[in-house]
Amino acid sequence: MTSTATVFRNGHVFDGERFLPEPADVIVRGTTIEAVGPRASKAEQYDGATVVDCTGRTVLPGMIDLHIHATTSNPGSIQAVAEPFSLQFYESVRNLEATLRAGITTARDAGGADLGAKLAIEQGLVKGPRLRLAISIMSQTGGHGDFWLPSGVDSPALGPHPGRPSGIADGVEEVRKVTRQLLRAGADQIKICSTGGVLSPTTDPRHSQFTPAEIAVIVEEADLQGKYVMAHAQGTAGIINALRAGVRSIEHGIYLNDEAIQLFLDTNAYLVPTLAAPRAVIRKGESGTSGLPPQVIDKAKRVAEDHRASVARAVEAGVRIAMGTDSGVGVHGENLEELALMADAGMSLEQVLAATTSVAGELITPERSVGRLAPDYLADVVVLNGRLESEGQLPRLREMIGQVYKDGELQFPV
DSSP states (O other), X not given: OOOOEEEEEEEEEBOSSXXXXXXXXXXXXXXXXXXXXXXXXXXXXXXXXXXEEOTTOXXXXXXXXXXXXXXXXXXXXXXXXXXXXXXXXXXXXXHHHHHHHXXXXXXXXXXXXXXXXXHHHHTTSSOOOEEEEOOSEEBOTTSTTOXXXXXXXXXXTTOOBTTBOOOBOOXXXXXXXXXXXXXXXXXXXXXXXXXXXXXXXXXXXXXXXXXXXXXXXXXXXXXXTTOOEEEEEOSHHHHHHHHHHTOSEEEEOOSOOHHHHHHXXXXXXXXEOOTHXXXXXXXXXXXXXXXXXXXHHHHHHHHHHHHHHHHHHHHHHTOEEOOOOOBTTBOTTOTTHHHHHHHXXXXXXXXXXXXXXXXXXHHHOTTOOSSSOSTTSBOOEEEESSXXXXXXXXXXXXXXXXXEXXXXXXXXXX
């Protein structure tokens, strides 16, 4: 028997690339989108459809966050050393649900969540966005993803367990083996650190990590399995090393120069800015209760303005920008804060919305299954209460969310 269609009727529809002429309809049948367009639901075959009246409301594709850490809520904090190892997994249930409530129906976990988290969502045990997993963060010894502390203690926040192999590797043959281990564990993409970072107390964001030869081998191994590499890359040289080696997306991109920007354009790589991340660290520092070391907070303050300026240069040059938040550093569920920051860096409303829908979807799923309201795409739909018409509304976007559908099923409100 053919399933009954659901019609989102008379909406202000953004299809993943542009706003459609109005009034427009989105028609869903089962888990996929069947038709989209002005008066699409007037066909006789939809007479018995379930209708969602979207008059005066905005209809978007389910949004995509390309950089979350579902198992972390306050990374870098010394409090994590005193917490039970398993607490992170229970917290991830709350974090994943909060992400879905924010209209994020697909997310790329950049280290922490393992295959069990992905399957728990797919089997309906946990509510959350569909996940694309990195499993662990690959890092050289002493790099941004090495959680050894000067006290001699390893921070357990992203530490290894049977479903999350260690990502620490040095030298060409060791990085080859660790890449293979992560792929064996279920990684959809490999996450590396090609520079230092803000949250690692003893590293400098401007300094490079992993040699070009090491990065090239990681990219080669991922590519052999139809996967790709995302790189935590903040300093200029580490960004350039990653792009030359064929990394698909650069996370953060704090210190971009003309050469790096040209490499983005030449290689068709993506920039995932995570502009909200340093601001989240600064806010935590101001609270006085974060447990973050002072040097971490100082680094966040130093990089914040350079970060915004670099992203603005990339936007102006036409680099492909895709939305990611580094949620976990910031609060899960507040992901949409990033959209207003992207607009502040020079992106138009349609560019911002595309960055978190169609552009992000092209990055993580070459088969083009998410990020657009178009026939045969997965039926992920977000309905906003009111018309979204200007960048000035983006700071209040979370408050506008009325309904979230994933795979054609209403998730929130229930």
